[in-house]
Amino acid sequence: MNQALQTLVDRGFVKQCTDLEALSDLMDKEKVSFYAGVDPTGKSLHIGHMVPFFAMHHLQLAGHNPVALVGGGTAMIGDPSGKTELRKMLTPEQVAQNCISLKAQLGTVLDFSENPEDGMGKAVMRNNADWLSSLNYIDFLRDIGRHFSVNRMLTFESYKQRLERGLSFIEFNYQLLQSFDFLTLYRNEGCRLQIGGDDQWGNIVAGIELIRKVEGAECYGLTFNLITRADGHKMGKSEKGAVFLDPTLFSPYDFYQYWRNVNDADVIRFLKLFTFLPLEEIAGYEKAGVNINEAKERLAYEQTKIIHGEEEAEKARTAATAMFGGTAHSVESRDGMPSREMLRSELEKGVPVLELFASTDLAATNSDARRLVQGGGAWINDVKIEDVKALVDSSYLDEHDELLLRAGKKRYYRIIIK
Template sequence: MTPVKNALDILTERGFVEQVTDREALRERLSKPMTCYIGFDPTADSLHVGSLVPIMALVHMQRSGHRPIVLVGGGTGMVGDPSGRTEMRQMLMKEQIEHNVQALKIQLSRFLDFAEGKALLLNNADWLMELRYIDFLRDIGRHFSVNRMLAAESYRARLETGLNFIEFNYMLLQAYDFYHLAKTYGCFLQMGGNDQWGNIVAGIDLIRKKLHQEAFGITFPLLTTATGAKMGKTAAGAVWLSAQRTSPYDFYQYWINVDDRDVVRFLKLYTLLPVEEIDAVSQLEGEQLNAAKSVLAYEVTCLVHGRQAAEDARRAALRVFGGRRLPENLLPSSTVSRDADSDEGSVPTVHVERSRMETGVPAFELFADAGLCESRSAARRLIQQGGAYVNGRRLERFDALISLDWFKDGAVLLRAGKKKVRRVSVAP
């Protein structure tokens, strides 16, 4: 009989685990329900693709019968984490942080079931903002060695460019968070990016000294794509989880255009499809691997934006780029439609005044105004280099006039390179 997989086994085989404290002891603890947590900084009103690894780790923990705590850093966000930074983070106003915290609460609730205490969503401002400084130094600060703190990678890297005192306190505050969650909610496992290792170990030490109990930590690899690019970064900027910041169509396109070498790894990290089905993808190439990318794009978009948005994006992509019916035996657990019909409705649409289109708009202006290029000069270069298309036809002249004569079914389709597409229609 196949043994039941432990949550640590699941995270390990799917590529989530970089480092773990006392693996065997943790694996034993995870044989029974356990409370774990991950912290998220409220530096914006949306998370981005780089946050999906910790989010999916919490999803797997909950599916394995454990209780996740999502900790939004309303308090630590007032300080700023120096980990992984070469310069100080921009300090946000309290009102902006509170706005971001509320937005992140809504966003994170899409992934986890918070009903009946199955998961908790907390804000560390609730306890950190009430701390009395002298009491905190006497009760918590005395347990920290400055020499050990300076040896931590997160601080050592900043010493060359300058580490100010408010950032120096960050490790104490994150350790206190872990201690508070352990004491108040019985949470003895913290997870986070590998740059958080020093902060997590500091919290484990504090719990051992204050509560005389064993706590644990897991860190995730700091992901880059096969090309070395930072995960979730494109030439146009970050790929956000918010539909207002990154449309479901553009989000879908990000995943369908990943490097061939990343497909299996990303299917394991960013979908809930069975590992056995994903392993079979490693044998595919060419059109079959492209089909697997379609499933990857659909599944991740479905998790982030819902099934309808994922299906709309898939159909819109078929309308623009074409496609074939997906094989029934390819990742069969996916709920993606296997047909090859299409729909243009979900391609991001830009509206232009009718009077302007009647006289005609120079192609480079329209590409820039539609958001396909950063500037009109960049649009000129794109067209001159042969990377601009209108209704699937390559543009030859940057000043070609795009008018209503170019419209089909009430719109004209602009494409920059292979990935970026906009539909231009007349303003209602």
């Protein structure tokens, strides 16, 4: 098998391929242009979105040429694949702004520079709004729509699931548009391969069939395992919700902690998928006698370094080590924690404890904070809070004039008094 494809297999990415042997032969003969797409439905990706782009990284290193496609056009409609309801509609201005944010996030795993390092493929980003926004609907139906069979489309799992709950006509068009993307990228960029999560299988196959009918060319599809955790939960979900890449939505400290606290059974698998460590080095963590916590710390550090940079990864590791090692006596050791400032005058008046916790990432509402206190999981500077009506004032401050809030054993929040 082609070495780049073998790398993806060995690291646990690959679920299925339309013709693995033929694709392998093609990649042995030439550097292949390939693409993966993501719709800019928000200003941030979450870590579950990143699986195809981590795979892209390995293919780029092998000299193949990635095209990262942001769906500025398809985001205006919505993909029914894997969804149980119609996607919220966005304005063109929201979509355009989201596209800008997503390029920066994808740039953490792909090299978009004009002159990548020797041996690496050249990565580019494209936006399907460039060709979808100006489509003439009548021409599109005549030239593209005639190649699609409704009966064939309804055999794909993504449509079958949605038919039970209701499938809008606008969503039914999504497969045609994604197929047209593949055709356009084949024509403009020479793309021969589309990659994506396994829920995209039907859309990918439809695009391959369209290219075959219109251009008489053979293209390929490669899908990846949909990542779930050993506990059965969806990858990228935490107590706070989605594990976003945007640090304003999910802090680097919380990001580090998410990976540090993964299930023991997931660690090696996630090291292969979500870090760039050599497989030989990862294998060292599987040996008898190796402390699983060392592997978890390495996973958390490497993943945080990739997404947020080395400085933030160092801060997060230092803060986590201080917290769980009981050595959080210096302000420097807390630098990586999520935090906010509070005026001393506000604190001296007394702040209801439920409001205080609800103003942080530790509780979304006063009701959440109440449950936290009643469950015995609320702490301020190592003082357990047992009264839901307690007022927090300056008497709670530690030697650094700070409030260090804790929810349970692992979640911290720092309030800096000004």
